[in-house]
Amino acid sequence: MSDIIDVWMQHPTARFINNPIFESLRRWTGGQTVEETPPASLTLGLMDEGKVNKGLISAWYAPHGDMISNEEVKELVDAHPDRFAGLAGVDLRNPVKAVQELRRCVNDWGFKGLRIVQWLWELPPTNPYYYPLYTACVELDVPVCLQVGHTGPLRPSETGRPIPYIDQIALDFPDLIIVCGHIGYPWTEEMIAVARKHPNVYIDTSAYTVSRYPAELVSYMQSDKHKVMFGTNYPMLTHAQCVESLESLGLSEVALERFLSGNAKRVFGL
Structure with missing residues (x-):
């Protein structure tokens, strides 16, 4: 089998696993809190x-603070550079410091992109808070990784709609590489239409x-071979679960x- 790269995973901290926003996911997956x-x-x-x-491991930042910090991601990448690469997280509400932090993560630490989970902020990705970061991603030549589709956690799903949001971003930033995680369900056809329309939009299966x-x-994966990437969303799903039945x-x-x-190697420069 080919090499496998997981483009959406986390090495979870206790404050990530135990966060109350994941209670519904723990109920569905049988996951437990940890000490x-x-x-x-x-x-x-x-x-x-x-x-x-190899896995692209994400930092997670939310209005209440970091759940997985950029420093924690860097520590793991430094310890296991052959197995991990980093994706930065930032505080959207402070645009200047957010851009400075993204630049530090990419230029000084070698991170491969930016992860923003929109439902954490309850702000659609066309909100002005995002746009300085999109500009920085273009200048740094790294992707922005966003969530599409409904939310497993009990938060509003509207921020994950491919149309109008991803479509509008791709129009406003034609040079921005946009990786859309979680396939877009139940708006999968919308997500595929946006990926077909815009050469800079990709999908991952996390x-x-x-x-x-x-x-x-x-069907889209069979016909368009360069737009979809493998992801797990570990620890919510394990890697073994996500590679099972690939032949099907x-x-x-x-x-x-x-x-x-x-x-993934091409899009993230791995």
Whole structure:
């Protein structure tokens, strides 16, 4: 099998796992709260079990503070550079400091992009708070990674709509690389339409196992080999769960290689 790169995962801290906003996800997945941050060896072992070579691990910032800090991501990347690459998080509400932090993460620490989870802020991605960061991503030549589709946590889903939001961003920033995680369900056809329309828009499959990929997404993956990337949303799903039944997708050898790693290497410069 091809190399596998996970473009959306977290090495969770205790304050990430235990956060009340994930209570509904813990109920669905059977996850538990923890007393301390799990060791890196746990995450690496689960990656090995799923034969995942490398993961883009995200920092998480929300209005109440950091759930996984950029410093914690850097520490893991520095300790395991062959297995992890970093995605920055920032505080949207302070645009100047947010841009400065993004520049530090990319220029000084080698991070590969910016992750913003819109539902944490309850702000659509066309809100003015985002636009200085999009400009910085273009200047730094790194992707912005956004969430699309409904929210598992009990927060409003409107901020995850591909149309009008992702469509509008791609029009306003034609040079911005936009990676849309969580496939866009239940607006998957909208998400595919936006990815077809804009050469700078991509999709990742995080938060879904193969058996739950919508048929229209599978058809798109078979016909357009350079727009969809593999993701898990670990620790919500394990890597082994997300690679199970890959053969059922019916992808050609070329399409499978690009989905599992080739597109990620190109888009994120890995």
